[in-house]
Amino acid sequence: MQSSRSSAIVSFVPLICLFATAALGVRVQAQTGSADPPAPVVPGYEHLRLAGAASDAELGELLLGELNCLSCHEPTPALARRIPVRAAPDLDRIAERATGRWLADYLMAPHVQKPGSAMPEVLHSLEPDDREDAVRTLVGYLAHRGANADPDESSSDEVALGDFPVHRFQASVERGRRLFHAVGCVACHAPEGAEGTGIPSVPLPDLDAKTSVTALVEFLLDPRAARPGGRMPPLHLEREEAEAITVYLLRGQTPLVTERRSGFEFEYYLDPEQDEDVPGFFNRPAPDLDALRPAGVGRIATLSLALPLPMNSGNHAFRFSGLLRLPAAGAYTFTLASDRRSGSSLRIGDGIVATKPPFSRRETEVSAELEAGDHPVEVTYFIRGSTGQPFVDARLDGAALPEPTPLHKVASHESVRLRPADGPAAPNRRYEENGSMLFARYGCSACHTSPGVDPERGRSYAVSRARAPDLEALDPEKALAEPAMHGGETSPRYRLATHQKQAIRAALAALADPPPKRRPEDEITFTMASFNCFACHQRRIGEVDVGGPDPVRARHFRVVDDQDLGDEGRLPPPLHGVGGKLKPGALRSILTGERLHVRRDFMEVRMPGFPAGAAERLADALDSVDALPGDLDEPPVSATATEHGLELIGTGGMGCVTCHDIHVHPAPGISTIDLATAYDRLRPGWVERLLRDPAAIRPGTRMPAYWPEGEANFPDLGGGTTGGQIEALWSFLSLGASMPAPEGMDIGSELVLVPDQRPLVFRTHMIDVGPRAIAIGYPENVHAAFDANTVRLAKVWRGAFFDAKGTWQGRAGQFFGPYGTDVLNLPAGPAFADLDDIDSPWPATGRYDRNVGGRFLGYRLDDLGRPSIRYRLGDVVIEEAPLPLPGAGGANLIRRFRLAAGTAPRPLFLLLAEGEEIVPGPERTWSVDGTLEVSLFSEEDFTPIVRDSQGVRQLLQRIELEPHRSLELDVTLSW
The missing domain is CATH 2.60.120.1560 (Jelly Rolls)
Structure with a gap:
């Protein structure tokens, strides 16, 4: 190991990695290590270095960003775009997240309190007594900056988070231990008792001394609130899961009876x-x-x-x-x-x-x-x-x-x-001025924002009371040498490994004439390393496969319910060519953790959610590098091809349903990826390549090849050719959540209603609709529910229709919701209203209200069995027919209205949509909150307006009818 002086680094401001607890009483205790501490751990850097997949200059650029060197050494705009820095933790409420003693000890010697931390020593030049005074001042100042309630004392809710009866305490520890090792924590952090992990683990501080149950639970639920850099991503935990993991991590605290x-x-x-x-x-x-x-x-x-x-x-x-x-x-x-x-x-x-x-x-x-x-x-x-x-x-x-x-x-x-042994640091106004000065003097404000302290002031104080040199001005040979650099009174001191110094020197030398922008393939590598995607996923860089969990960590990756899916089912998939597999929108959604992560149903490890900006850059680069020409071209979709695809997927054909779920229907055997999501996720070209040769796309896969040597079975389907049958499969997959259950699929209870050949109309109790719900199911697998009490269309959804168990089984009287997914909840008010003027509020509906949207007159069926629901509002009789609109991606819904006026009709208003944001599109089409598209079709020259009312935006159309005249219009809902 190098000595502490020879391992100093470019001027850098503190990255105090603080993510939990109630700050307790300060007692400064100087700490030093008898042996040199480990170098800062940057796991993405280690993955690339150990695989030999990046040059020293590329590795050094990664360190310049991840160690936040650019916060002191100002880059040119081009370099700032090229090397994004890791945002430092937010310290505004640090006194609620870290005890005073832990915070003081950490500032005294961050490398002792958290070996491998990226936080440099900033007070190393002070004499012990002066250092204690500085730490006391800084801790008091930080305590004064934010609220300082004791999380275990501040409210009954918070007390509940810290309260664990003895019999459940051990059970919570065991559940937390299992979750910590199962959901993905050990991909970055060390498994309990692990030795010999191939990649250094991201260090954890002494959590027992640092934090409380309340604060750590809140951190696990929303890590970016305290650490906006996104390197600690959310794992989409339920509160009970976060609580169990917290109890496990803090099990060493002394229980207080x-x-x-x-x-x-x-x-x-x-x-x-x-x-x-x-x-x-x-x-x-x-x-x-x-x-x-x-x-x-x-x-x-x-x-x-x-x-x-x-x-x-x-x-x-x-x-x-x-x-x-x-x-x-x-x-x-x-x-x-x-x-x-x-x-x-x-x-x-x-x-x-x-x-x-x-x-x-x-x-x-x-x-x-x-x-x-x-x-x-x-x-x-x-x-x-x-x-x-x-x-x-x-x-x-x-x-x-x-x-x-x-x-x-x-x-x-x-x-x-459970609570830490020490109390919170008491805020003290007398520390405010001196603390603010020290916060700037020692460079803290260059990384961490602070009220009243300009980040530029942090840069100016960072090196011996003089402004830190700009990045381009640094001499690669002298930048890491002492005492010329980083030996000054206010310079932060790092303890870098020799290979880290070598990489930074190479990067500084290469930056003398930087290219304006990284190549897309290099952007992929840089971003995956920055956010440590390599902890779970492999990707081929040149001729080398980089990443994936090492053997010690890999044994903790499991399949839900211990299904026999092999490594393919328990380990996160390799990302070779993933930009040519996933549609651009699906890739962005998966990276941010919003939806379409299909492995979540059978793989215990979870895909984290990453910041939208980084996800956007990575998705663009993956698309640029991996996509093949024509991959997004849709093969023709037809009713005949869809029927053939339905037969091929069932057990009478290729038997895909033996292993694959279809929407809410589980596979009869081992349950894997839901085929109802395939159209939204996958590029058609990639699907064709997979079906033709599964082993070439995914070596070791259990998926069989169905067309050996290009020969097609089932001569009556898809024209009897491989290409025709693949197009038939894609045609069926294009139905998305609207796809019917193929032959051999278990649809569940006998009381699940299936509109097979004709529509079904079922009057029932329904959650969020009411006791007089009219559920309408279509063979196209798009459905609707009408509330006959308040007289409004309440819900539409795709997939399976309805489980009648709540109506017919036992005592009945149970309220069930839609049996499918992709549920769209319509506005709580009626479709039509008689308003005094355009500024009048839309009628509200309550639990016991009746006839808010008019007087319910029943419904009638057309020759195909499709219902038209009738109601009267004033002197106008309205018929509303919810009708399926089949299409690629799943069927949508048309609301077909027919209005018939009596002798003295008043003008009515039609509520087309409401939401937080309504954006007009082409040809009388509007986007609502980015998830719903509403279109209006009529022979009348309608021009709807958008208004702000009752806390939302509403899209309204005024309708005037002459006596004894009628009018028809269609409103299409696409979601």
Whole structure:
């Protein structure tokens, strides 16, 4: 290792990597390492360096950006565009995220507190006493900058995040450990107990000392709020998942027992599968309560199934947990009892279990030798269906309890809170002026924004009270030498490895005459390295495959439910040629994490979401490098080809549905990528190449070749040729979420309604529609729901139609939503309204309102079975027919209106759409919030207007009818 002086680097400002907790009391403690600390870890740099896939100059450019050298050494505009820097963490609320002691220790010696950190030493030139004074001032100043509430004390919601009962604490640790190693954290950070990872791990600080449960949970849910650079991306965690990972990461904090009460804590669960017609329903194994979210939690004094909350009469489960305090050591016998139809269990500690299966004798016993003191205890109860006299009971006797004693008599429960050992740094106004000065003097403000401190002032103070040289002015040979550079009083000091210095020198030398812009293939490499895409994905650079998880990390990548999908199903896919595989819009969506990430359903690791700007640059470069001419050209789509494609995909053809889901319908075998997403995601040319030779596109794939040597089976389909059958498959895939279920596909319950040959009209209860919903299903797999109470079209959707279980099964009365996806919720108000003027508010609808959009008159069917819904508004009778509009990408919907006036009609207004943003397009077409396109067709010369009303933008058309005249118009909804 080099000495600390010989490992200093170009003037650089602090990248204080702070991402969690409540800042606690300051006690400055100088720290130094007996051995040289590791160099800054930049994982993308290491992937390229170890693979030999980049020159020293290219590696050095990456370090100049990732170590943020350009924040002090100002680049030319061309260089600034060429080398984007990593944005430093936002310090405005750092006192709510880091304890005062940790923050002080970190400023004293960042490389000790967080080995491998990109944060340089900025106070290295000060004497110990002066350094302590400076740190105290800076910490006080940072505490004063933002709010300083203790996250564990500030609100009841935050207290709940830090509160974990003892019996659930260990369960939360284990769940968090599994999630940390499964969802993708270990792609960058070290797995627990790992040795010999091929790429250095992104370091974690001493989280136990640094942060609180509340702050770390919030950070995991939205990392970019604190670290806008995007190198720590969001993993799309649910709050419960973030909470479990936080408990695991902070498990070393000393639990604080806040109280002890007699009785139990309870959790109440609803059975997720309540279909009593399923074979073996009543005798299925007990539900995995750790995998379910409780419908209610609380505390109760006894083992009682009458909980203080709303409950089902059956199809539910209970868990009671606490601590069993035994007065003496000895042999104990536990008796568990519950009603005959139920199942129940009793667990003492980690291994003593009594279990009563459903439909068995009411009591079961277990005996064990136990020590005196506290033992975790857990009682569960579940029942399929219902029973007339539900009960559960547990008793014990033995040792100091000669008589059978109810379990609740010796049971209690504790609540604990995890919190760091030190308190928050107290804000102090006397630090404000001096702290602001030091914040600029030592270069902090060049990277981290600060109220009242100009970033230019940070650059000016950064090197020996003189402005840091511009990037182009740096001498490659002298830039990293001391004491000429980075040996001054206010210069940051790095501890670079020899190869890092060599790379930076090469980059500085090459920048003397830089090309104006990177080649697209180099832009791909630079961006993937900056955001460490190589942690999960491989991509071929020249003749070298770079990236992918090393063997130590790879073993943590798993398939959901342990399906046998091999490495192809558990590891993130290689990105060779990915720009020629995915459509441009799909690629951008996947990179930002919005949608179309199809592996999320069977792969436990998650695709993070990256900043839109970086995703846009990467997507453009991938398209430029990988796409082949004609790949986006659509083959012809026809009804005949679509029918042939439907046959080919089913089990009577090529059997694609054996492995592939179709929309909401799972494959009967191993479940993999949903074919309903293929049209939105994939380029037609890439699909053809894949189908012709799967192994050439994806070596090692389990997908078979269906046309060996170009010979086609099924001579009656697709013209009996390979090309014709591939076009037929694409024609079917173009239906998207509207594709029907092929032969051999499991459509689920017998109560799932399928409009096969003719439309279906089904009156039912429906979520977000109401108790008088009219659900309309079409064979084209686009559907609608009309609310006959308020008289409005409420929803349209694609895919599967409706599950009638809520209407027909058991007691019925359950509200279900659409069975498909791609659901479009229409405005909450009616389609038509009689307004006094254009500025009048649109009628609102409430839960119990009736006839807001007119008086409902029923519906009638045409010869094809398609309904027209009729209603009267004033002296106008309106017929509205929701009709399918088939097309590539999935069917859309036409709202066909016919208005018939009586003797004295008043002008009406038609609400075409509403949203946050309405942008006009060609030929009476408007884009709504970038997700919906609305088009108006009529023989009348209509000119709709856009207005701001009731907190949204609304697209309105005024309609005047002469007495006894009629008018027709179509409104097309494309989404």
